[in-house]
Amino acid sequence: MEFVSPEGLRLDGRRPTEMRQLRAEIGNVAKADGSAVFEMGNTKVIAAVYGPREVQNKSQQMSDQALVRCEYSMANFSTGDRMRKPKGDRRSTEISLVIRQTMEACILTHLMPRSQIDIFVQVLQADGGTRSACINAATLALQDAGIPMRDIVTSCSAGYLNSTPLLDLNYVEDSAGGPDVTVDKVIYVDFALNGRVKASVLWDLWLYFGSYGLKET
Amino acid sequence: MVVKEEEMVLVTPGEVLGKATEVKAGKGAYVAKHNGLVYASLTGLLRTLSPPPDSPDQRATVEVTGHKAHGPVPEPGSVVIARVTKVMTRMASADIMCVGAKSVREKFSGIIRQQDVRATEIDKVDMHLSFRPGDIVRASVVSFML
Numbered sequence: 001m002e003f004v005s006p007e008g009l010r011l012d013g014r015r016p017t018e019m020r021q022l023r024a025e026i027g028n029v030a031k032a033d034g035s036a037v038f039e040m041g042n043t044k045v046i047a048a049v050y051g052p053r054e055v056q057n058k059s060q061q062m063s064d065q066a067l068v069r070c071e072y073s074m075a076n077f078s079t080g081d082r083m084r085k086p087k088g089d090r091r092s093t094e095i096s097l098v099i100r101q102t103m104e105a106c107i108l109t110h111l112m113p114r115s116q117i118d119i120f121v122q123v124l125q126a127d128g129g130t131r132s133a134c135i136n137a138a139t140l141a142l143q144d145a146g147i148p149m150r151d152i153v154t155s156c157s158a159g160y161l162n163s164t165p166l167l168d169l170n171y172v173e174d175s176a177g178g179p180d181v182t183v184d185k186v187i188y189v190d191f192a193l194n195g196r197v198k199a200s201v202l203w204d205l206w207l208y209f210g211s212y213g214l215k216e217t
Numbered sequence: 218m219v220v221k222e223e224e225m226v227l228v229t230p231g232e233v234l235g236k237a238t239e240v241k242a243g244k245g246a247y248v249a250k251h252n253g254l255v256y257a258s259l260t261g262l263l264r265t266l267s268p269p270p271d272s273p274d275q276r277a278t279v280e281v282t283g284h285k286a287h288g289p290v291p292e293p294g295s296v297v298i299a300r301v302t303k304v305m306t307r308m309a310s311a312d313i314m315c316v317g318a319k320s321v322r323e324k325f326s327g328i329i330r331q332q333d334v335r336a337t338e339i340d341k342v343d344m345h346l347s348f349r350p351g352d353i354v355r356a357s358v359v360s361f362m363l
Contacts, residue, residue, distance in 0.1 A: 033285070052287075053323050063361075108247060108258055114361060115290075143230065146283035148245065148258035151231030 003161040003173055011172055012041075019156070019168040020129075024136070026144045034145025038137035041170060042127035047137035049145040051117030065109035067116045070100035072134060074123040095131055102155075103138055108148040117147060128170040129157045131182050157182045228257040234279045240265075241274070245281030259283040288322030291358050299327060301352040307331045309348045311356070333359060 004010055014020070020041025029035035032048035039045075055061040072095045073087035103119060119141070121134040132155035139153045159169045159180035166173060169180055228234070234246055237253045243266065245259040257263070261283040268275050291297050291313055299311035313325040332339040334347055348354070 054325055143260045144285070146259060146261075146285040146287060148247070149230040150247070150249075150256070150258065152229055 001176070003176060004164045004166070008164075010166065012170060016164050016166050020170070024140055026140050032141075032145075034141045034143070034147070036137045036140035036144060038133050038140060040129050040133045040136075040168065042125055043123070043129050043133045043170075044125040045121055045123045045130060045133045045137045047119065047121045047134065047141040049117065049119050049138070049141040049147065051145065051147065052112040052115035053118075055114065055116045061114055064113050066107070066112040066114075068100055068104040068107060068109065068119070069116065070096050070103065070119040070121070070138075072096040072099060072121050072123075074126060074130070078123045078126040095134070098131065099134055099138055102135055102153055103142065106139075106149050106151060106153050107142065108150060111148055117142075126171065128172075128174040129168060129182075131155070132157050132168075155182060226263045227261070228263045228281055229260045230256070230258050232257045234263065239276060241268075241276045241278045243278040243280030245283065246279050255279060257281045289316040289319045290321075291316045291325055291327075293358050293360050295358050296355065297327075297358060298353060298355050301329075301348045301350055301354060302326075304344050304348050304350060306344060309344055311354065327356075327358070328362070329354070329356065 004016065008015060010016065012020075020043075021039075023039040024036060026034075026036045028037050028046065029048045032050055034049040035047060037044065037046045052066055055067055060067055071087065072092050074083055074092070076083050099119065099121065107117065119138050121138055123130045123134070135153055135155035139149075142149060143152070156167065157169050157174075157180055159166050159173060159176075159178050161173060161176055161178045174180060234240060234242075234255045234257055237248045237255055240255050242248050242255045245257060245261060246255055247258050248255050259281045261281045264280050264282060266278040266280065268277060295316055297313045297317075298315040299313045301309050301311045303310040308331060309329045311327055311329055313327055314320060329348070331342050331344060334342045334344075
């Protein structure tokens with residue numbers, strides 16, 4: 001299938017280095033300490049942050065830093081077919097871990113010992129790049145909550161189809177079977193390799209497109 | 218300390234506020250050890266505070282005030298106001314509602330031990346005669362619980 005036309009346009013009319021439209025709102029969830037809605041094209045996620053607050057499970061309390069917990073879930077209606085198990089499956093657990101590790105590296109946890117910070121991210125509409133949108137939304141929600149961080153974390157995905165590196169894949173391009181990578185401001189990098197691709201191509205792709213996309217975000 | 222408010226600048230986490238040799242990191246800012254620069258850690262307005270003229274360290278302090286005020290956190294030595302929830306033979310559980318004069322955003326739980334109720338005859342204290350669930354007490358925090 002042709003993902004990049006001979007004129008250099010993708011299926012949705014974008015150029016290979018063009019990102020989808022970004023929209024963000026903060027403060028949507030009034031009860032949460034911080035919240036944000038982030039949209040990348042048709043992908044829409046909402047993040048809510050509670051904390052720093054008292055640790056609920058005393059056995060996990062750390063005397064020198066804050067405990068960061070993260071939960072990623074997809075709404076039943078977020079994908080084309082109604083999802084059977086929105087959370088608890090392997091993919092959600094893996095993405096929860098990725099987001100938690102990324103945010104934990106960025107939050108100044110030593111300033112809030114014996115406390116807990118909860119990050120809840122839910123995908124309302126999934127059209128590729130949900131992982132990146134979740135990290136961007138979580139960053140905004142943490143800033144809205146006034147939690148001290150080292151830096152803003154931005155995230156973007158990139159892939160390689162029809163011998164062309166592509167930036168910010170949507171669902172169709174993501175499920176095409178080519179390799180793709182999500183880059184988060186060099187703090188944490190996650191690779192998804194399908195098929196055989198030369199390692200050097202992947203590194204070039206990562207360095208060039210990842211940083212290009214992050215500048216735009 | 219004199220506050221310079223010529224221009225209110227909005228900063229975001231990761232923005233460079235100055236060199237550690239020239240400015241001190243106050244609230245909402247931190248020093249990165251690898252390059253000695255002071256970065257902001259909160260999103261908010263930047264304020265520069267001049268140092269008092271008699272202090273040995275003549276660096277200005279930069280701080281960032283966020284838009285959301287955080288509730289106070291009790292620490293050993295702080296005076297708190299708590300409501301008793303459970304009374305047992307040797308201790309009573311209480312929820313801390315205020316730290317000093319400010320009320321907390323989310324309650325903290327603590328315990329009052331039998332030996333900490335009064336200064337004299339501490340092993341003859343009857344917890345059920347001293348406290349009842351619902352009582353409001355003023356207490357001084359002794360330590361954190363492990």
